Amino acid sequence: MRKLNADVVVVGGGSTGTGVVRDAAMRGYRAILVERADLAQGTSGRFHGLLHSGGRYVVADPLSAAECAAENAVISRIQPAAVERTGGLFIVGPGDDPDFGDVFLAGAKAAQVPAEEISPGAALRLEPRLDPKLRRAFQVLDGTVDGWQLVWSAAASARLWGGQILTYTEIVEIIRGSEGVRGVRAVDRKTGEAIEIECGFLINCAGPWAGRVATLAGVRPVEVVPGRGVMVAMAHRLVNRVVNRCAKPADGDILVPVHTVCVIGTTDVKVADPDNLAIPRAEVRQMLEAGEALIPGFQQARALHAWAGARPLVKDDRVDDSDTRHMSRGMAVIDHAARDGVAGLVTVGGGKLTTYRLMAQHAVDAMENQTGRRHPCRTADEICPGQTPGRNYLVSCRLQEREADRLDDQIICECELVSRRALLGLWDEFPQASLDDLRRQSRLGMGPCQGGFCSARAAGLACATGKADGAQATGLLRDFLANRWLGLAPVLYGDQVRQTALDYWIFQGALDVDHLPAAPNRPAEPPAAEDQGSPPTRRQASLACSAGPAVAGEGVSL
Amino acid sequence: MSGQDSYEHNLLARASLDHCVKCTICETQCPVAAVTALFPGPKYVGPQAERYRQGQSVDRSLDYCSSCGTCTLVCPQGVKIAELNSVARAAMKKDHMPLRDRLISRTTLMGAAMRPVAPLANAALACRPLRVLAEAAVGVHRDAAMPTAQRQTFTAWQAKHQPPDGAGRRGTLVYFHGCAGNYFEVETSIKSVELLEHLGYGVLVPKQGCCGLPLQSNGLFDTARAWVRRLVAQLDKAPQDLVIVSSTTSCSGMLKHEAREILGVEDAALRAVGARTRDLCEFLLAEAERGELPLDFAPLDLTVPYHAPCQLRGHGLGTPAVQLLRLIPGLTVVESGAVCCGIAGTYGLKKEKYAIAQAVGQPLFDKVKEVAGDLAVCDSETCRWQIEKACGVRAVHPVWLLHKAYGLS
Numbered sequence: 006m007r008k009l010n011a012d013v014v015v016v017g018g019g020s021t022g023t024g025v026v027r028d029a030a031m032r033g034y035r036a037i038l039v040e041r042a043d044l045a046q047g048t049s050g051r052f053h054g055l056l057h058s059g060g061r062y063v064v065a066d067p068l069s070a071a072e073c074a075a076e077n078a079v080i081s082r083i084q085p086a087a088v089e090r091t092g093g094l095f096i097v098g099p100g101d102d103p104d105f106g107d108v109f110l111a112g113a114k115a116a117q118v119p120a121e122e123i124s125p126g127a128a129l130r131l132e133p134r135l136d137p138k139l140r141r142a143f144q145v146l147d148g149t150v151d152g153w154q155l156v157w158s159a160a161a162s163a164r165l166w167g168g169q170i171l172t173y174t175e176i177v178e179i180i181r182g183s184e185g186v187r188g189v190r191a192v193d194r195k196t197g198e199a200i201e202i203e204c205g206f207l208i209n210c211a212g213p214w215a216g217r218v219a220t221l222a223g224v225r226p227v228e229v230v231p232g233r234g235v236m237v238a239m240a241h242r243l244v245n246r247v248v249n250r251c252a253k254p255a256d257g258d259i260l261v262p263v264h265t266v267c268v269i270g271t272t273d274v275k276v277a278d279p280d281n282l283a284i285p286r287a288e289v290r291q292m293l294e295a296g297e298a299l300i301p302g303f304q305q306a307r308a309l310h311a312w313a314g315a316r317p318l319v320k321d322d323r324v325d326d327s328d329t330r331h332m333s334r335g336m337a338v339i340d341h342a343a344r345d346g347v348a349g350l351v352t353v354g355g356g357k358l359t360t361y362r363l364m365a366q367h368a369v370d371a372m373e374n375q376t377g378r379r380h381p382c383r384t385a386d387e388i389c390p391g392q393t394p395g396r397n398y399l400v401s402c403r404l405q406e407r408e409a410d411r412l413d414d415q416i417i418c419e420c421e422l423v424s425r426r427a428l429l430g431l432w433d434e435f436p437q438a439s440l441d442d443l444r445r446q447s448r449l450g451m452g453p454c455q456g457g458f459c460s461a462r463a464a465g466l467a468c469a470t471g472k473a474d475g476a477q478a479t480g481l482l483r484d485f486l487a488n489r490w491l492g493l494a495p496v497l498y499g500d501q502v503r504q505t506a507l508d509y510w511i512f513q514g515a516l517d518v519d520h521l522p523a524a525p526n527r528p529a530e531p532p533a534a535e536d537q538g539s540p541p542t543r544r545q546a547s548l549a550c551s552a553g554p555a556v557a558g559e560g561v562s563l
Numbered sequence: 564m565s566g567q568d569s570y571e572h573n574l575l576a577r578a579s580l581d582h583c584v585k586c587t588i589c590e591t592q593c594p595v596a597a598v599t600a601l602f603p604g605p606k607y608v609g610p611q612a613e614r615y616r617q618g619q620s621v622d623r624s625l626d627y628c629s630s631c632g633t634c635t636l637v638c639p640q641g642v643k644i645a646e647l648n649s650v651a652r653a654a655m656k657k658d659h660m661p662l663r664d665r666l667i668s669r670t671t672l673m674g675a676a677m678r679p680v681a682p683l684a685n686a687a688l689a690c691r692p693l694r695v696l697a698e699a700a701v702g703v704h705r706d707a708a709m710p711t712a713q714r715q716t717f718t719a720w721q722a723k724h725q726p727p728d729g730a731g732r733r734g735t736l737v738y739f740h741g742c743a744g745n746y747f748e749v750e751t752s753i754k755s756v757e758l759l760e761h762l763g764y765g766v767l768v769p770k771q772g773c774c775g776l777p778l779q780s781n782g783l784f785d786t787a788r789a790w791v792r793r794l795v796a797q798l799d800k801a802p803q804d805l806v807i808v809s810s811t812t813s814c815s816g817m818l819k820h821e822a823r824e825i826l827g828v829e830d831a832a833l834r835a836v837g838a839r840t841r842d843l844c845e846f847l848l849a850e851a852e853r854g855e856l857p858l859d860f861a862p863l864d865l866t867v868p869y870h871a872p873c874q875l876r877g878h879g880l881g882t883p884a885v886q887l888l889r890l891i892p893g894l895t896v897v898e899s900g901a902v903c904c905g906i907a908g909t910y911g912l913k914k915e916k917y918a919i920a921q922a923v924g925q926p927l928f929d930k931v932k933e934v935a936g937d938l939a940v941c942d943s944e945t946c947r948w949q950i951e952k953a954c955g956v957r958a959v960h961p962v963w964l965l966h967k968a969y970g971l972s
Contacts, residue, residue: 134574240580240614241577241614242617245618265615302578305578306581400615403615404612404621405621405622408621408623411624419585419611420585420611420614422611453585500584503582503584503640507584
C-alpha cells in the first residue's frame with residue numbers, strides 16, 4: 006500500500022483532467038491526477054484532430070464559437086508543437102443551400118470568429134481536390150491538433166509545477182468523511198499495488214466515465230450521455246486545410262488533415278457504455294460517402310484505420326436525450342456541494358478539446374468557490390515546457406528530422422519515420438510501456454502499413470536491448486497487432502486489403518505469431534470495440550480480404 | 564496555367580502512393596541506392612516521404628535520385644515512384660536552381676554554341692586545366708563524359724541531301740532527331756535517314772527544338788512544359804497522319820509518357836504525337852515481324868555488348884534492338900544485364916554526383932570491357948558518351964550496324 010497526500014485529486018487523464026492538474030498545480034495546490042489507462046487514451050485521443058476556429062458553432066452555439074476562437078489562439082501559442090495552423094475552409098457544395106453562407110458569415114461576425122469569403126476558384130487553387138462544382142467558400146482559422154501531444158505537454162507543465170500524474174491507476178473508492186471528500190483508494194494496474202491518497206478535494210474529469218466516478222462518490226447520479234463518433238483516417242493528406250461543409254452541422258462533414266493522414270468525421274450515436282464502442286461498417290460507409298461529397302474520388306483513396314470515440318456530453322434537460330448532436334457542447338461544471346451537499350467534489354463534463362484549458366480553469370475556479378481560496382489562473386500565459394514559442398507543428402517536421410539523422414540512425418517505423426533512438430528514448434522514459442503506449446507517443450505503426458513491418462522490429466528491439474525476453478516481446482507484439490486490427494477490420498477494401506493480406510501473411514504465415522510462446526503482458530487497455538478484441542483468425546482474415554468495398558454492398562461483418 | 568496543371572498532376576501521381584505496400588522491391592532494384600547511402604532510396608523518398616510534403620520538399624537527399632525510372636518500372640503495385648520524386652525535386656529546387664543545372668539542361672544552346680568552333684570546343688572539353696576550372700566555376704565534373712561537337716549539323720546535311728530513287732515508294736515518315744541528334748550525334752541521324760530511305764520511305768524532317776527533358780530532369784518544369792508543347796507543334800507541321808520515327812530514345816520517351824506523367828502536360832496534340840511516335844528499332848522490328856524488312860544483310864563478324872538504357876526500358880517495349888541486330892548474320896549481341904550506366908541524362912555530369920554515377924555504371928563498364936573489342940551498342944546518346952568515356956570504346960546506336968549490314972557504309 007502506497008500512501009500519498011494532496012490538496013486535490015483529479016480523476017481522468019484526458020485533456021480536461023490534465024488541464025485541471027496543470028491549472029491547480031500552477032495555482033500552488035498539491036495536485037495528483039489518476040488515470041486508469043494512459044493519458045489521452047480514451048476520448049482525447051479518439052477524435053478527428055480538429056482545433057476549432059469556432060466556425061462550426063457560429064450559427065447554433067455562438068458562445069461555444071467565441072470560446073473556440075479565443076482558445077484556438079491560446080492553445081496555438083502555449084502548446085505550439087501540438088498544433089498545426091492549417092487554416093480551414095467552409096464549403097457550400099453543389100447540393101447545399103447557398104443562403105446558409107450568409108447566415109454563417111453573420112454568425113461569424115457576431116461571435117467574433119474570423120471568416121472571409123473567397124471565390125470558388127480561389128478555394129480550388131488552395132485545395133484542388135475539392136468538388137469543382139462548389140458554390141461558395143469561406144476561409145477560417147481552423148487548425149489541427151494532436152490530442153496526445155497536447156495532453157502530454159500540459160502534463161509536463163503540471164509536473165514542472167509539482168503536479169503528480171499516475172497513469173494506469175484506477176480509482177476504486179472515494180472516501181468521504183462528514184465534511185465531504187477526504188481521499189481516494191486506487192490500484193496501480195501495472196503492478197497491482199494499492200494506493201491511498203488523502204485529499205481535501207476531488208475534481209471528476211472522467212469524461213464519458215464521469216457518471217461512474219460520481220457514483221463512487223455516492224452523489225445523486227450525474228447523467229453523461231456518451232455519443233459515439235466513428236472516424237476514418239485516410240492514408241495521406243487529401244487536403245492540407247480543414248474542410249468543413251458549410252451547412253447545419255451533420256454527420257461526416259469535416260475532413261481534417263492531421264499529421265500525415267486526413268480524418269473524416271464523424272457520426273454521432275448515443276451509446277450506453279463508453280467502454281464498448283463498436284465501429285459499425287454502416288457508419289464507416291457513411292463516413293466514406295460523406296468524404297465523397299467533399300472530395301470527389303474520396304472512396305477510391307486508401308483508408309487507413311477507423312476508430313470510435315465517445316463524446317462526454319452531460320445531459321441537458323432541454324432536448325430529447327436521444328439527440329446528442331444538439332445537446333449543449335458548452336462545458337458543464339457541477340458543484341456537488343451545492344447540488345448534493347457533498348463538499349470537496351466538482352464534476353466537469355461536456356466541452357471540446359479546443360476549449361480544454363478554459364474548462365480546466367472553470368473547474369479549478371469552482372473548487373476555489375467552494376474552498377474560498379483565490380488564486381489567479383495563469384495557464385493561458387505560460388508556454389508549456391519543451392515547446393519553442395511560435396514554432397507550430399508542420400507536417401514536414403519529421404521528414405526534416407530524419408533528413409538530419411537518417412545516416413546514423415535506423416528507422417524503425419518507415420511510414421511514420423520513427424527512429425530507433427527516438428523509440429528507445431521513449432522506452433527508457435516509460436519502461437513499462439506497451440507498444441501501444443509507445444505508439445501514442447511516437448506514432449509507431451500509425452501509417453499505411455499499420456505496424457506490418459515496424460511492430461516486429463520494435464518487439465525485436467525490446468529483446469535486443471533487454472527490455473523484454475522473447476516471450477514478453479511476443480506478448481507485446483500480439484497485443485499491438487490485436488489493437489491495430491480493431492481499426493483495420495472496418496476498412497478492409499481497396500489498397501488496405503492488399504497491405505493487410507501481406508502483413509497477415511508475414512505474421513501468421515512466416516512468424517506464426519499466434520503460436521509462439523508468449524508471456525501474459527502488462528494490463529491490456531480497456532476494450533475499445535465489441536466483438537473485435539482478438540487478432541484475426543485465418544478465417545476472419547480471409548473473409549476480410551474477400552469482403553469487397555465497404556462502400557458497395559453489405560460487406561462481411563466481422 | 565503551367566503552375567496549376569503541375570499541381571493537379573502532382574495530385575494524380577500522389578494518389579498512386581496509396582498503392583505502396585512497403586514490399587521494398589523498388590529499393591532492391593534502385594541502382595543509386597545500391598552504391599550510396601546518400602540517397603535514401605525510392606520507397607523512402609517516394610511514397611513514404613511524399614506523405615510529409617505539402618508543396619515543399621525539406622528532404623534535400625531526394626536530389627540524389629537520378630530519375631532513371633527503374634523504381635516505377637519494377638513496382639508491382641503501380642506506384643509512380645520516379646514521377647513523385649521528379650515532382651518533389653522540382654518543388655525543392657524552385658528557389659535555388661543552380662546556374663549549372665540551368666546551363667547543362669539546354670542541349671540546343673550548347674550544340675549551337677559549340678558547332679561553329681567545333682575543333683576548339685572539343686579541344687577545350689579535352690583540356691584538363693580548363694575542365695578543372697569549369698568544375699570549380701560551374702560544378703560540372705572534370706572527368707564527366709562530354710559530347711563531341713560536330714562541324715556540320717544534321718539539319719545542314721539534310722538541307723543538301725538528295726534522297727535516292729525509290730525513297731517514298733513505301734510511304735512517308737517523319738523523323739525526330741532530338742537536339743543531340745542535330746548537333747552531336749549527327750552521324751546517327753544521317754544513318755537513320757539513309758536507312759529509312761533505303762527501305763523505301765520518304766523522310767520528312769520538320770524543324771524541331773528541344774523536347775525539354777533535360778530541363779524536366781533538372782526541375783525546370785515551366786520551361787520544360789513550354790518546350791515540349793513547342794516541339795509538339797513543330798512535329799505537327801508535318802502531315803498529322805504520319806508515323807514519327809525517332810533515334811533518340813529519351814526524347815521520344817518524353818513525348819510518349821514523361822511529359823504527361825511528370826510535367827502533367829495534358830493536351831490532345833501531345834497525346835496524338837506521342838501515340839504516333841516510334842522508337843527507330845521498335846519501328847524496324849515491327850517491319851521485320853510483318854515480313855517487310857529486307858533481310859539481305861551482309862555478315863558482320865563481330866561480338867558487341869549491348870546496353871538497354873533505362874529510358875528505353877521506361878517505354879515498355881522490351882529490347883527491340885537486340886532482336887533486330889540478331890537478324891544480322893555473324894553478329895553476336897551480348898546484353899549487358901546492367902541496370903543503368905549512371906549518367907541518367909545530366910546526373911553524372913554533376914560534380915557532387917559524378918562518383919555515384921561512375922559507381923552505378925561500374926557493372927556495365929565491367930561487362931562492356933569484358934565483351935567488347937572496340938565497339939559497344941546502346942540506344943541512348945548520353946549513355947553512349949558515358950560508356951565511351953568509361954570504357955575507352957566507341958559506342959554507337961544500333962542503326963550503325965544495320966546501316967553497315969545493308970552495305971550503306
